[in-house]
Amino acid sequence: MSKQMSHLDDIPSTPGKFKMEKSPFVHNRLRWHSSLAKLTFWSFIFLGLILIFFFRSPSSNPLPQDPSRRSLRTYNWGGPAWEKRVRSSACVRSHNGISVLVTGAAGFVGTHVSAALKRRGDGVLGLDNFNDYYDPSLKRARQALLERSGVFIVEGDINDSALLRKLFEVVAFTHVMHLAAQAGVRYAMENPGSYVHSNIAGLVSLLEVCKSANPQPAIVWASSSSVYGLNTKVPFSEKDRTDQPASLYAATKKAGEEIAHTYNHIYGLSLTGLRFFTVYGPWGRPDMAYFFFTRDILKGKSIPIFEAANHGTVARDFTYIDDVVKGCLAALDTAEKSTGSGGKKKGPAQLRVYNLGNTSPVPVSDLVSILERLLKVNAKRDIMKLPRNGDVQFTHANISLAQRELGYKPSTDLQTGLKKFVRWYLGYYNGGKKAAG
Numbered sequence: 001m002s003k004q005m006s007h008l009d010d011i012p013s014t015p016g017k018f019k020m021e022k023s024p025f026v027h028n029r030l031r032w033h034s035s036l037a038k039l040t041f042w043s044f045i046f047l048g049l050i051l052i053f054f055f056r057s058p059s060s061n062p063l064p065q066d067p068s069r070r071s072l073r074t075y076n077w078g079g080p081a082w083e084k085r086v087r088s089s090a091c092v093r094s095h096n097g098i099s100v101l102v103t104g105a106a107g108f109v110g111t112h113v114s115a116a117l118k119r120r121g122d123g124v125l126g127l128d129n130f131n132d133y134y135d136p137s138l139k140r141a142r143q144a145l146l147e148r149s150g151v152f153i154v155e156g157d158i159n160d161s162a163l164l165r166k167l168f169e170v171v172a173f174t175h176v177m178h179l180a181a182q183a184g185v186r187y188a189m190e191n192p193g194s195y196v197h198s199n200i201a202g203l204v205s206l207l208e209v210c211k212s213a214n215p216q217p218a219i220v221w222a223s224s225s226s227v228y229g230l231n232t233k234v235p236f237s238e239k240d241r242t243d244q245p246a247s248l249y250a251a252t253k254k255a256g257e258e259i260a261h262t263y264n265h266i267y268g269l270s271l272t273g274l275r276f277f278t279v280y281g282p283w284g285r286p287d288m289a290y291f292f293f294t295r296d297i298l299k300g301k302s303i304p305i306f307e308a309a310n311h312g313t314v315a316r317d318f319t320y321i322d323d324v325v326k327g328c329l330a331a332l333d334t335a336e337k338s339t340g341s342g343g344k345k346k347g348p349a350q351l352r353v354y355n356l357g358n359t360s361p362v363p364v365s366d367l368v369s370i371l372e373r374l375l376k377v378n379a380k381r382d383i384m385k386l387p388r389n390g391d392v393q394f395t396h397a398n399i400s401l402a403q404r405e406l407g408y409k410p411s412t413d414l415q416t417g418l419k420k421f422v423r424w425y426l427g428y429y430n431g432g433k434k435a436a437g
């Protein structure tokens with residue numbers, strides 16, 4: 001793609017030099033030899049450069065069977081028709097509307113946030129690499145949904161700086177809602193590289209382009225409740241320590257918060273991190289417990305329910321998607337402008353972190369009971385010891401900061417939210433007959 005082209009363009013071109021030195025009147029042997037020697041010399045240099053390029057290029061030296069590479073395939077983008085779609089999707093249609101680049105737009109939260117922004121007349125352009133961490137057909141279905149409301153999702157990776165630069169060339173985004181990430185706590189044991197690739201390298205790649213954009217956008221991005229890690233003080237407040245992550249996933253999100261601090265400090269980027277607490281709802285992620293519990297209960301398969309030592313309860317502050325979307329929009333609306341331009345800081349910029357939780361943790365066993373009632377099927381419960389693979393025993397958000405500064409006020413309890421999820425699930429998977437990924 002254009003990134004690779006620019007590498008190739010960097011290779012020094014030498015033929016002009018040969019022409020200059022070759023006199024049409026002098027054909028002596030020495031001269032011929034020296035030209036041949038030069039030709040051989042430059043051919044070696046050229047070959048050497050090509051080899052260096054291939055060995056350093058991320059897409060040409062894949063680690064065998066490294067699934068983090070799944071998102072590095074080549075995407076087609078560019079051209080007048082593509083640019084027209086990008087511009088039209090990002091076009092603001094309401095007075096005082098904002099123009100937002102939503103990364104991870106085919107993801108669970110990304111789809112809901114994009115649709116909500118579009119509904120109120122903001123300009124929205126999606127970006128997603130459609131990787132196969134979970135069933136990509138669900139992502140395609142979300143894409144079709146957004147397409148119908150006028151949101152175009154560009155297919156590409158946040159690590160593709162040439163693509164990101166192009167998007168900022170075509171549209172002067174006022175805001176970026178950065179939701180593209182490798183999610184999931186337990187999968188980090190299987191594929192650690194994918195977390196570093198998306199949550200660290202991808203974030204830096206995006207911030208690099210944002211800092212150089214003119215104007216610089218304000219950025220709101222998804223951190224995670226998992227940054228509280230082994231913290232035992234409840235409810236979790238933004239002031240609590242976050243230096244004991246229990247999973248690599250959590251560590252990459254914590255790293256993201258520190259990286260955000262750096263880009264805010266050096267370049268004047270306005271940055272807001274949102275710590276999401278186990279977000280659930282219609283169009284959700286099939287790798288999450290409430291989703292695959294539903295699938296497996298309907299199939300009559302047993303479900304593993306974790307418990308802590310001495311039959312200790314494992315609980316989560318499950319937060320309904322609509323509440324989280326309101327928090328995301330409020331974070332965008334209250335974000336101050338970045339202060340830098342052209343990669344230079346002009347003054348101090350806003351740096352914020354908020355918990356977006358529900359403030360009422362529910363034991364996982366209660367989640368299963370609610371699902372049993374809604375599905376009218378008894379679950380086959382397989383009680384297991386909480387594995388040591390990154391899970392923490394409980395989460396509980398203190399949301400007073402978000403309440404005060406964003407007007408965030410979650411209003412959906414787990415019973416109500418799961419009812420909406422189950423209704424969607426049964427409709428989408430045709431009463432459980434279609435396979436859920």
Ligand SMILES: O=C(O)[C@H]1O[C@H](OP(=O)(O)OP(=O)(O)OC[C@H]2O[C@@H](n3ccc(=O)[nH]c3=O)[C@H](O)[C@@H]2O)[C@H](O)[C@@H](O)[C@@H]1O
Nearest residue numbers: 183184185224225226276277278288289304305306364391
């Ligand atoms: O709050 C967050 O920041 C995180 O929330 C979720 O992580 P988690 O809370 O672990 O969500 P699930 O994987 O759906 O697990 C929910 C609960 O079910 C439990 N569980 C999970 C899987 C299982 O087989 N059995 C089981 O009892 C877990 O221990 C946990 O208490 C998301 O998966 C993360 O991407 C997100 O960042």
